[in-house]
Amino acid sequence: MIEPLNYKLNDIVEMKKPHACGTNAWQVTRVGADIKLICTQCGRGIMMSRFDFNKRLKKILVSAEAE
Template sequence: MYDLHDIVEMKKPHPCGTNRWEIIRMGADIKIQCTGCQHIVMLPRREFDKKLKKILEKAEK
């Protein structure tokens, strides 16, 4: 399962060419930030679960 500050890969890459996102907020909605261009996207948790491909790096505790 994913957690705050994990690096995840989504099914579709971001238009900037990067497919690495950092989870920066969790709740009913999940806010992710592109590691390439720093663009922020907020998705409902159900939509995020559907679009998530895999977890690339777990955050340090």
């Protein structure tokens, strides 16, 4: 079984597909049943279910604990 990534509030994550503006780095701004993300380049916000987020997440770029 694949171990889920431990993402937290204010982490910068990389998604599998890029945003329309050209970047695929997102900041996590809400964690719960739904995940809210803000694009780091253009500032557009989206929400998706935790299930969809876990499928589309590639890796954590910057952890909030590291800052």
